[in-house]
């Protein structure tokens with residue numbers, strides 16, 4: 001896609017430094033997800049807030065994954081993953097999958113079943129999207145994984161876990 005050229009000089013040319021960017025991003029509320037994979041290259045999981053809907057034809061999510069994360073080589077080699085969106089009571093799991101804990105310990109802290117791709121589905125998640133990675137792009141430190149959704153699993157009573165201001169917040173509600 002060709003972007004339109006603009007002849008005027010931007011008045012917003014000051015560089016946004018990393019810490020300013022992170023402080024600003026701390027003000028952007030986001031759902032909390034545990035991304036899991038299993039397959040020929042092993043099992044892995046990590047916490048992610050950088051998850052977004054792209055299109056519903058075909059149903060596609062994007063997940064941004066730091067290439068330095070221990071899960072990166074496993075997720076990309078398996079080519080499939082599940083986005084498990086956390087419920088309010090699952091904040092401890094978010095910290096576990098977002099830290100430097102060994103993979104076996106992360107998975108031992110919850111109950112799982114298996115989705116159509118073979119990826120682990122988290123018991124008690126508000127919703128799980130079982131996906132195959134259709135393509136990816138690298139930007140800076142991260143890979144953007146475009147994930148075609150092959151199956152969804154919804155819990156009947158749904159509530160949400162929101163990450164905002166570097167803290168977790170439970171969001172009760174009915175959908």
Ligand SMILES: NC(=O)C1=CN([C@@H]2O[C@H](COP(=O)(O)OP(=O)(O)OC[C@H]3O[C@@H](n4cnc5c(N)ncnc54)[C@H](O)[C@@H]3O)[C@@H](O)[C@H]2O)C=CC1
Pocket residue numbers: 021022023025026049050064066098141166
């Ligand atoms: N997109 C990502 O890779 C994210 C990574 N994290 C990591 O989890 C840890 C705890 O999170 P916070 O206390 O919120 O950390 P923080 O105070 O360093 O970051 C504040 C916000 O900046 C953004 N951010 C942080 N690191 C980022 C990265 N490497 N790439 C893109 N965006 C990033 C996120 O929106 C995050 O909530 C940090 O070490 C952080 O690097 C957290 C949220 C998103």
Ligand SMILES: Cc1cc2nc3c(=O)[nH]c(=O)nc-3n(C[C@H](O)[C@H](O)[C@H](O)COP(=O)(O)O)c2cc1C
Pocket residue numbers: 032045046047048049050051064065066068069070071094095097098099100101163
């Ligand atoms: C609340 C929260 C949100 C996170 N979001 C992302 C994300 O969207 N993308 C990402 O690559 N890492 C994210 N992380 C960091 C990974 O979860 C973390 O790097 C990984 O689980 C631990 O890395 P390791 O397995 O290499 O030890 C997040 C961490 C936390 C606590």
